Amino acid sequence: MLEKGRISSFQLSVLLVGFVLGSSIIITPGGDAGHDAWIAIALGLMEGSLIALIFTALVLRFKDKTIIEINDLVFGKVIGKLISVLFLWYFLHLGALVLNDYVHFFRLELYPATPRTVMLLIIMLVCASTVNRGIEALARCSLILVPLTISVIFLVTMFLIPHFNLNNLMPILDLPIGKLLWSAHSVASFPFAESVVFVMILAFLNKSEKGGRAVSKALIIAGLVLIIASIRNSAVLGPMVAAYNYPSYQAVQVIDIRDIFTRLEILVAINFITMGFLKISVLLYGTVLGLAQVLNLQSYRPIILPVGILMVILALTNVANTIELFDFTHKIYPIYAVPFQIIIPLITLIIAKLRQLPKTDGGMP
Amino acid sequence: MKNRQQGKISLVILLSIISVFIVGCWDSRELSTLSLIAGLGFDLDPATKRATLTYQSIVPSQVKPSPSMGGGEGKQTGSGGLQSIQLDHDTGLSPYEVLNRYTQHGSRIPFYQHTQVIVIGKAAAEHGLYPFLDTVIRNPAGRPNILLAISDNKASDILAVEDGMENIQAVGMANIIKLSARFSKYPAVTCLDFTSRFIGKTTAPVAPIMGVFEETGPEGKRQKKIRINGTAVFKGDKMIGKLNEQESSGLLWVINQIEKGFVIIPEASLEIIGSKTKIIPELTGGKIKITVEIEEEANLIQYNNARNITPDLIHQLEKAQAREIESQVKAVIKKSMALNADIFDFGGAVHRKYKKEWKKMEPRWDDIYPTIEVSVKVKTRLDEIGDINKAIMTE
Amino acid sequence: MIALLLMGFGIVALIQIPGLIKKQWWRELACFTVLWSIGLVLSVMLAMGITLPPVSTMINQYISGMFGI
Amino acid sequence: MKATKKVSPVNLSRKLEDNLKNIKDSLGESSDIIIREMKISSNANVDAAVIYIDGLVDRDLVSRDILQPLMFNLQFIKDKVGQKNSSLLGCIKSSVLTVGQVETTENIDSIISSVMTGQTAMLAEGSIQALVIDTKGWEKRAIESPENEISIRGPKDSFTETLRINTALLRRKIRDPNLSLVSMQIGQRSKTDVVIAYIKGITPDNLIEEIKQRLKRIDTDAILDIGYIEQYIEENPLSLVPTVGTSERPDVVTARMLEGRAAILVDGSPMALTVPFLFVEGFQNPDDYYARPFFASFVRIIRLLGFLLSIYLPGIYVALKSFHPELFPTPLLITVAAAREGHPFPVVLEALLMLILFEILREAGLRLPRSLGQAVSIVGALVIGQAAVSAGLVGAPMVIVVAATAIASFMVVPFADTGALFRLIMTIVAGFLGLFGMIIISLEVLSHLAALRSLGVPYLSPVTPLNTSDLIKDTWLRAPLWALGSRPAFLDPLDKKRQSPDQKPHPPQNNPNERKS
Incomplete structure (x- = not known):
């Protein structure tokens, strides 16, 4: 085993909450559903949970095995490795996309002059050093950061209650059903089903039978937080919610309690730094560990920095400009992610069932 | 072994992060290199299409001379002799071009995040605000809760008035707007409110109108002062009309923004302590009927007749008050129908209740709106009668 | 710029390689070197102003073409 | 690197002279090593020697309980030895020496090391054994009240050097x-x-x-x-x-x-x-x-707050001023801007200057004799507080920030040194990348702390990995003592239970002394 650390199901839940909140904390998903975004998130949560059901069932079927080892078992060495490489590409690309969001937000709102390379490198260094410390350290970080973030979200929501105009949420289900479903699917594919990267981490549960419940619990909690944030943004910003790139950031700017509790938008930015840190770290961890397993290395630590650099380079060259990034994440990503999130895990699960893997006769294959 | 390796790596990472920081500080904005813009004025010459911006910036060294600066001459405090603000003007073809031009004469980088109020000249408002609004909303420096005001003449005139108890006039102006909204005279409109109404297509944006008036000071000196004297009504991004004082209050009654304030009827003055408005649309046979239901509660704070107050009298006062409110509301509804500007968000109310029918109605809203039948129902309640329960003089 | 880049990559190599050699993890060393070199080449290309293909944009075009969006 | 003359484990010989020579060789020439030779037994015909190090032994003890009985009870010793046919030293050990702890040894090496720790060795002619008598007793400090960890209600004793x-x-x-x-x-x-x-x-x-x-x-x-x-x-x-x-x-x-x-x-x-x-x-x-639980919990939270403040406050101030002026509430910004006007240094430099000046003062005040330390703090207060501001070198808000930080940093003593370093790092980083940099460094530190272990126990437990009952009962909050039923689980004690449950005190059900009303 490359990873000696073990995490509890509770830690996994918290880490997963942090991962899902990751960049969706600032780019509230379902934005194209306008004030019905929260319905889209709720539907997306359902779809995402179904998807999560597939991959957790797959990974927990093979105790203590990551998807890479499972692929080898199910498809054989050659095809298995090919499929594993597909996954690795997805993790790497997703990491680069999150980095893109990260840098875009900070360069737009707070640091317009700082070179994007520098920002990317700084974030990558911190994530790399955390990954270097192993999954346990990462999970423990999440245990502090996620409760902090969630309480900040609630605090900010409290402060915004005077600015709520619930009329802005009416009428419910204003959107044509097709559009809403598409929006729901894009929500499912953007934060929720991205948790497919946990196929690399579920193996390190100390009690693997609790994994399924941990994952679904985490998705529901993260979904609730996102729904609350989305309702808040719609209620505060009204029809402008669909126009802003970062509605949460704009909504929090509205807070003004006696000229003292005002200009709190930095809290949203801090939330994004910390949650984005968790998300990138998890993705980097998945990529690096997976690559080490594909290549049969004895440790994933030596390749953290090179892979991190590759992720940064991918983030730098990923898109030519911001509008392409938005175009990709809104229109193409929900389709692009389907094979990685649903099709491959589903096929693997079916084949594993048909071949009755893993063999229960105890002997390690 | 492993620990030592890890320790070394993390040390290197810490050092390299710090060194990266030290190499460059790209976004450092030292406070003493910034010119803090407190108020922004936007004017447009309709003939030449040239925009003019007026900046009211804070001169920090003059705001409050700190005692430790120990100076002989700069000792006086207050707004007396020291100019704590500075006015600058620039003109150009597009708003951002003008903003940009500041750097030709400013010694400090303009910093817009603390802008308190944006004043828009009447001509600009009538000509169309879209380019300017886009500048404000698109720019990360434009906060959504900056207050908007329309000048009844040129914006630069308003920003040039030196008046008020505040060191920074723009702060004073923002306070005037907030106060008038708190006492339910005129609406306070932020950029966010304005653009939300704007993006809603059928809803017409509004904004308070500010004017300058002159009065004679104690020593016969002519003094300029600012006051709010109306509410501008927009259709799209263009100003098309103006509500007077009574109509402005009426507007606030309808859109449920009454907080505090007073209702004055011939025989008494009443202080509003609470109010709630419901807009109930009804669609019958393709025709829209809207009921505005106002429930209000007030205290008696002044009674003009030397009579004891009896339950009957209270009843009469309640009715008189309801009539007064109704007349305000009716006045503003009449005006808005005349302007064909849905300043009450009636369209939104219909949308919320009849979302299917709304799809068809939305494009024709301009035709439908003037034909809407609006009925007003006012329920008032008088609660307290003040510190005395007997008239202090009998007739 | 390129000098800075080389320095950075040099530091990365200096941190990792001695440990790998000491532990005689040749396989790991090879993987590290390959990845490191890819990173180096790509970033030198970036630093020299050579535009690398924007991956997401390409995927975007491909999928758009496939589904006719 | 063993430079001492390695004393090989030589056993004692029967000849006292050889033994003494051996011992003298290994001990070397030191004036504090006393070798008292004497003759014991009735006819004073047995040579004996007592070896000790002056200053490490209790002199009274040696002369009263070793030398005196040995020299005065000669007849008694002779009788005893004669009667039981037992060895001389055994007899002395059992019947003569009036000291608590006496051991026998046959090894020169162990004799020497015992002597070095303040014990007294006794050798006698014709015996291959020696007595090692515990006579440790040197001048030592009395138990005093603790100087650095002050407690208001707790016991007032502290460890000494012994x-x-x-x-x-x-x-x-x-x-x-x-x-x-x-x-x-x-x-x-x-x-x-x-x-x-x-x-x-x-x-x-x-x-x-x-x-x-x-x-x-x-x-x-x-x-x-x-x-x-x-x-x-x-x-x-x-x-x-x-x-x-x-x-x-x-x-x-x-x-x-x-x-x-x-x-x-x-x-x-x-x-x-x-x-x-x-x-x-x-x-x-x-x-x-020792105090009641509510205030104790409150103080702990205040300590956490003070600790965070002492690390972040200068950094936040610097970051807000030089990177994010938009985050100040407007009235505060105007005040701060007015106070900043006309100061020559960038805020970072100002902050670093003041922080380092403060550390200098602290260190100087600590090391100087107490009487001088007072003077240093007075001069320091004047220099930092008054003069720097009125000379226009440093803004008044910065003095407030540094002073508040300095006071807060003393609240959590074990991390005071750590805090000073982190504070400097945070301030530097804040000066170059604002709050973003501070958060990034904090994340790095957090992940370092999360990975850290102390003797196998994760450093941040019970916060992370989480142990809810420990977290609530005795971390930032302190539950009443009767509610602390079990020992902290993260330490994995063998006996988990600390006390029996249900110890919450309550008024007596039927109090015989209750006043009839």
Whole structure:
């Protein structure tokens, strides 16, 4: 085993909450559903949970095995490795996309002059050093950061209650059903089903039978937080919610309690730094560990920095400009992610069932 | 072994992060290199299409001379002799071009995040605000809760008035707007409110109108002062009309923004302590009927007749008050129908209740709106009668 | 710029390689070197102003073409 | 690197003269080594010698209880030896010496090391054995009240430099035979006594094994203070935070031992180490347990707040001023901007200047004799506070920030040094990348702390990995003592239960003394 650390199901839940909140904390998903975004998130949560059901069932079927080892078992060495490489590409690309969001937000709102390379490198260094410390350290970080973030979200929501105009949420289900479903699917594919990267981490549960419940619990909690944030943004910003790139950031700017509790938008930015840190770290961890397993290395630590650099380079060259990034994440990503999130895990699960893997006769294959 | 390796790596990472920081500080904005813009004025010459911006910036060294600066001459405090603000003007073809031009004469980088109020000249408002609004909303420096005001003449005139108890006039102006909204005279409109109404297509944006008036000071000196004297009504991004004082209050009654304030009827003055408005649309046979239901509660704070107050009298006062409110509301509804500007968000109310029918109605809203039948129902309640329960003089 | 880049990559190599050699993890060393070199080449290309293909944009075009969006 | 003349384990010979020569050779020429030769037995025909080091032994004891009986009871000794046909030394040991602890040895090596620790050796002609008599007793400091860890309600005794006194202090608190004191000697030259104290049945055995392993690994010439041990046994020696706790208070050490930790005491150091040491312990103070729970909890939260403030405040101020002026509320910004006007240095430099000046003053005040220290603080206060502001070098708000930081930094003593470093790092980073940089560094530190372990226990427990009951009961909040039913689970004590449940005091059901009304 490359990873000696073990995490509890509770830690996994918290880490997963942090991962899902990751960049969706600032780019509230379902934005194209306008004030019905929260319905889209709720539907997306359902779809995402179904998807999560597939991959957790797959990974927990093979105790203590990551998807890479499972692929080898199910498809054989050659095809298995090919499929594993597909996954690795997805993790790497997703990491680069999150980095893109990260840098875009900070360069737009707070640091317009700082070179994007520098920002990317700084974030990558911190994530790399955390990954270097192993999954346990990462999970423990999440245990502090996620409760902090969630309480900040609630605090900010409290402060915004005077600015709520619930009329802005009416009428419910204003959107044509097709559009809403598409929006729901894009929500499912953007934060929720991205948790497919946990196929690399579920193996390190100390009690693997609790994994399924941990994952679904985490998705529901993260979904609730996102729904609350989305309702808040719609209620505060009204029809402008669909126009802003970062509605949460704009909504929090509205807070003004006696000229003292005002200009709190930095809290949203801090939330994004910390949650984005968790998300990138998890993705980097998945990529690096997976690559080490594909290549049969004895440790994933030596390749953290090179892979991190590759992720940064991918983030730098990923898109030519911001509008392409938005175009990709809104229109193409929900389709692009389907094979990685649903099709491959589903096929693997079916084949594993048909071949009755893993063999229960105890002997390690 | 492993620990030592890890320790070394993390040390290197810490050092390299710090060194990266030290190499460059790209976004450092030292406070003493910034010119803090407190108020922004936007004017447009309709003939030449040239925009003019007026900046009211804070001169920090003059705001409050700190005692430790120990100076002989700069000792006086207050707004007396020291100019704590500075006015600058620039003109150009597009708003951002003008903003940009500041750097030709400013010694400090303009910093817009603390802008308190944006004043828009009447001509600009009538000509169309879209380019300017886009500048404000698109720019990360434009906060959504900056207050908007329309000048009844040129914006630069308003920003040039030196008046008020505040060191920074723009702060004073923002306070005037907030106060008038708190006492339910005129609406306070932020950029966010304005653009939300704007993006809603059928809803017409509004904004308070500010004017300058002159009065004679104690020593016969002519003094300029600012006051709010109306509410501008927009259709799209263009100003098309103006509500007077009574109509402005009426507007606030309808859109449920009454907080505090007073209702004055011939025989008494009443202080509003609470109010709630419901807009109930009804669609019958393709025709829209809207009921505005106002429930209000007030205290008696002044009674003009030397009579004891009896339950009957209270009843009469309640009715008189309801009539007064109704007349305000009716006045503003009449005006808005005349302007064909849905300043009450009636369209939104219909949308919320009849979302299917709304799809068809939305494009024709301009035709439908003037034909809407609006009925007003006012329920008032008088609660307290003040510190005395007997008239202090009998007739 | 390129000098800075080389320095950075040099530091990365200096941190990792001695440990790998000491532990005689040749396989790991090879993987590290390959990845490191890819990173180096790509970033030198970036630093020299050579535009690398924007991956997401390409995927975007491909999928758009496939589904006719 | 063993430079001492290695004394081979030579056994005593029957000839006293040879033995004494051997001993003299190994001890060398030192004026404090006393070798008193004499003749005992009835006809004074047996040569004997008593060896001790002046200053390490209790002189009264030696002359009254060793020399005197040996020289005056000659007849008695002779009778005894004659009667029972037993050996001379055995007889002396059993019937003559009136000292508590006497042992026999046959080895010169052990004689020498005993003499070195303040024992007295007695040799006699014709005997291959020697008596080692415990006569330790040197001038020592009395038990005084603790100087650095002040408690308002707690006991006022503290450890001294003498190991025996320190262990006695522990024994007096815990009269449980399970209190184990495992001793060993560390240091090639210093041969310092080190004692691992723990309570058998509470402290996990593997912890003790691990400590023993780590102590045994130490191979150095001298252990002058407990700080030496600390640096040799830490898991991550390059970390900025301490992973070993120290205390000069016996009550604190006992309390920690009762929770399942182990203590390490070193002769010559008025401090005890306790391991494992966790982050939260830095915020706990003995008074928290002696005072009522609500205020104790409040003070702990204040301590956490003060700690965070002392690390972040200058950085936040610098970051807001030079990176994010939009985050100030407008009235505050105008005030701050007015105060900043006309100052020559950038804010970072101002902050660093003041922080370093403060550290200089602190260090100078600490090291100088007490009478001078006062003067330093007065001059410092004048320089930092008044002169710098009125000269226009430093803004007044910066003085407030640094002063508040300085005071807050003393609230959490174990992390005061760490805090000073972090504060500087944060300020520098804030000056170059604002809040973003501060958060990034904080994340790096957090992940470092999360990975850190102290003797195998995760440093941030019970916060992360989470242990809810410990977190609520005795971390930032302190539950009433009767509610602290179990020992902290993250220390994995062998005996989990601390006390019986249901100890919440309540008024008597039917009080006989209740006044009839």
